[in-house]
């Protein structure tokens with residue numbers, strides 16, 4: 277611990293707040309190129325931003341623990357789940373999706389849920405959303421989807437025309453649109469919000485067998501949302517309302533708690549099930565696959581430094597541990613490439629060495645060496661190639677080969693080719709779950725009316741009447757009455 281301020285290389289500061297100047301009397305002077313402190317101070321300031329995330333830039337974060345509450349050894353061999361009461365440290369980052377880092381966090385948007393579990397067999401990232409479904413089921417549409425929700429290339433403001441143009445052209449997202457324009461599109465606090473894997477994952481056993489699962493994380497505080505009017509008002513008064521609420525709650529000991537559940541499906545059931553389980557625009561109704569609790573999540577510690585702990589955190593669906601494996605969902609498969617790729621761009625090739633991303637279990641990865649900003653011991657003189665005789669010195673090697681290998685392989689679906697072949701076609705089935713959700717909204721007083729108001733308020737930004745008519749047509753496949761009411765409300769607000 278230093279007893280005084282120093283330059284980054286250790287030389288003591290001459291002064292905190294004065295540059296070296298050649299002066300004439302007490303007036304202004306000439307600064308000198310030899311003032312390393314001044315130059316370093318200015319040069320580092322100019323470089324203190326890193327690229328913000330291309331999506332999910334605005335966020336809150338916190339630490340906590342995941343605790344196993346129920347035995348689940350019959351469905352997974354994951355070590356962090358292998359004993360009731362076992363606890364694992366967790367980092368959680370909750371974000372909006374479309375707007376930038378400085379944007380208002382009560383705007384209507386899907387909310388991201390990125391959770392890193394520092395397990396005893398490596399890190400596990402659960403990169404979820406607060407909605408159980410997604411807008412697309414073909415990953416090639418992801419950049420278009422997000423650009424249509426962001427700023428118009430000419431006006432530089434969000435544009436309802438391009439938003440609805442995308443969604444009319446890609447109607448498989450109607451189920452997610454129903455969630456987005458319901459009250460859940462504007463959570464009242466991040467503590468009162470659920471999260472869902474959306475994708476089907478696999479829980480696996482050591483013999484290579486598996487079950488399909490969807491993961492649900494449900495707040496013990498109950499879901500609470502804002503109305504559109506309140507959300508808009510708060511966005512003006514305190515754009516960091518949700519971030520501040522989470523920070524203050526943790527700081528004052530009001531630790532938020534969520535229950536963690538899985539829906540479990542046998543591979544044989546998946547082949548016969550009505551819905552393609554690799555299509556993330558669909559849920560598995562709870563009546564078919566009830567929730568089964570596996571654990572509990574508590575947030576109990578704020579980050580000490582937002583940049584090092586949260587901004588430098590990198591999450592990826594590909595960061596997995598034995599006992600959990602990806603399914604053949606094409607969106608999940610594409611995400612497993614996209615996130616590490618984004619992290620290498622945003623944080624650099626050695627991003628896994630940053631303290632917030634480093635596993636708490638032992639890591640031995642000597643075939644991934646060197647690179648910019650490598651601040652590890654870089655495996656010393658251990659072999660940097662896969663050979664036959666030379667042995668690593670950093671751990672005791674197995675009796676044959678030049679290193680230990682722990683198999684984490686899981687069987688692949690045999691029927692996968694068939695299931696994926698109809699991924700991009702639209703059919704009436706794509707509207708069934710959206711219609712069911714519309715009926716669910718009808719069970720809560722005023723929710724359907726608020727939904728119509730939320731859509732109409734957004735839709736009146738569409739300047740092309742042909743596009744508005746296409747949107748009414750889109751909603752007519754959900755419910756004819758809904759479409760008519762949206763049309764009346766929208767056109768009335770325009771006249």
Ligand code: HEM
Nearest residue numbers: 329332369388389390403404405410415418474610614618
């Ligand atoms: C093809 C589909 C998708 C692609 C290509 C994609 C890509 C990305 C990229 C590039 C980032 C920024 C990562 C970074 O800079 O560190 C990101 C962030 C994120 N995505 Fe996706 N995404 C997709 C779908 C989804 C889905 C379906 C979900 C949820 C179920 C999701 C949840 C998130 C979350 C929570 C974050 C923020 C992660 C963080 O806090 O660092 N994304 N996504």
